Amino acid sequence: MTTVTTLQPGPVIDETARLLTEHYVFPETAGQIADLLRRRYAEGAYAVDGAEELASLVTADLQSVNGDRHLSLQYHADEIPEKRGAAVLESIRRDFDTSLGGVPRVELLDGGIAVLVLAPMLFPLEWAAEPVSAALSLASRAGAMILDLRANRGGDPDTVALVCSHLLDKRTHLNSMFWRDGERTEQSWSQPHVPGSRFGGSKPVYVLTSSHTFSAAEELAYDLQQLGRAVVVGERTRGGAHPRDGWTVHPHLEASIPVGRAINPVSGTNWEGTGVLPDIPCPAEDALERAHTLARARLAD
Template identity: 40%
Template sequence: MKIYNSITLAIVALLLLFTTKLKAQEQTLTINEQQMVIDSIEKKLNANYVFPEVAAKMAASIKDKLAKGDYKSIKDPHQFASTLTTDLQAVSKDKHLRVSFAPEQIAEQQQTVTPEDSIAFLNRYINSMKRDNFGFKELKIMSGNIGYLDLRSFSNVEFAGPTAVAAMNFLSNSDAIIIDLRKNGGGSPQMIQLISSYLFDSEPVHLNNFYWRPADSNTQTWTLPHVSGTRSAKTPVFVLTSGGTFSAAEEFSYNLKNLKRATLIGETTGGGAHPGGTDILTDRFTIWLPTGRAINPITNTNWEGTGVKPHIEVPADKALDVAYSKALEMLMEKSDDEEMKALYQWPLAEIKVKNNPVKLEVSSLKKFAGTYGPRKVTLENGVLFYQRDQGTKYELYPFSDHEFMLKGLKTFRIRFLSENNKVVALQGLYDNGYTDKNLRDN
């Protein structure tokens, strides 16, 4: 029995070795294939790249490198694709332009020959987008009635339209809207058009223009005169950006910035304003080829190479807190309703203490310890705790020299009241504006 096991293991090992070698051979890149890829790139660039003169320079550059043998030592096709991308971008400065090694995707696409194949391919594409909820990662109403949308892509309206409509209607009752594009790498201009339409009145607004080299044509995008549901045309909008915000996400930001419809907060964006698509070069390589360029109707230019500069520059990981604070402060300033001001002040205090913690010495905390009717405040190992009757005991942390938040409970806070430098009462503060008070027992 042991002999058979040994033979079986040996056969398995040989098969694995053979498979590994076969895969290695399949991955190996030849000089002839390099030539084919570069010839194909030259044809694609000269036929369709948005700037013909730049296309010629790029083609000449990689052909010259091939002739000099710069690519001769590259046997890994992934490395070859990466090197070509670097070399092409070195000439064009175009971050959209890239070469990829994608034999599986090419094979799948080339095998799609019948209507049934096309439907199956399309369904796989739609299902993959559904699993990401078409880029609508998170949607919520934050304290203070601030709407928040974490949008990771501007997906195809044909499939993602209903999700976008639902999201924008969900946000329509907000007092301010934050649209988070910090992790958004781009997508469809039509989705930009749809979402933007909810941020303006029904009178169409000119968003952007595009020049397309293949057809030597120009197109325009405007907001839609009709949308499903409720618009948020008067609601303040804040857009969060990062260095990773790219392409269509940049267009959305650039459009709203120049239309003075949103406040941009975060980092300067990636700098890609040339739309296009993927072309097959050979049976193993593809190129993402920019065939058009954006031309903003207000600036008559775009953000290519420069990115979109936000109104308020902060590190990307701080952008949400800054936008949230700015939204609440703006709403407080505009409101004459004291109840609404209190509503906005509640989360604002939490943001401020999060970014600038208040620290009190233990000697200052001692004066708060005591019994206040059914409420008890204790000082344990230098930390204050609050408990009502036999309920949950909460750790307290200060947001002023006499006001405290409860760790793990966002809807209630306490304020200590003093007379003649002596704490005499504890006041309960609730997020709905209600207050109550208990006098100190000891």
């Protein structure tokens, strides 16, 4: 149920600036952006009555310094919980329930090639482990696999690792995360055992991308590409490599702040700002047909 809550931009800006300074993965940039927000507020740039309009204005300023697309002030029509990170979990639960757990389509194409659509997100592992593993296990007998990430807007790095685990034969270092909190690095590895049947590390894999593919979906494409495990087909992705957390700063507003950055063990960098560059560039709407043709040719050889 939507409620009407009085908007006072000042406290929202102050709290967002404070959270930036304390948690943003790039401390020097955090100071610059916090100063910008305070200056813009003093100039009257945020003198609006609606929370949705304020979110749009503040997000534009948050992203104006270094183009970090995970850095935003998010508007929620319904009142959101105060608990850290709870707003996003609450907002995506319905998507999980109406998308078969994030795998809305599994299909076998001509030539024994399986297509798995992973959308609209790679949901938290504690939710997604069962449906994602079931879909991958079902497709494991195919001669080749196409992972369709064209409509995937991100999600959980642990779910990325689960998918990769089904497509590799041995435990493999996938990615590392440098966290601002404690200045520590945390490694992500594929798992030596998976639920159900494993597709394995030798049969062809193709990953479909679009300009909408974002965040953890980009990590999945990037990890498999850097390992030489998959061919990426489609469009350059959006370019967001910083894991984020969320803080409620108003009953309808959540400050989304990146708290870490990805470091790929093969490239030594990530896809932030550049996106994942496809191996086979083509319009997103043509990517499935192109990948299917490539897979059939590969299996014929």
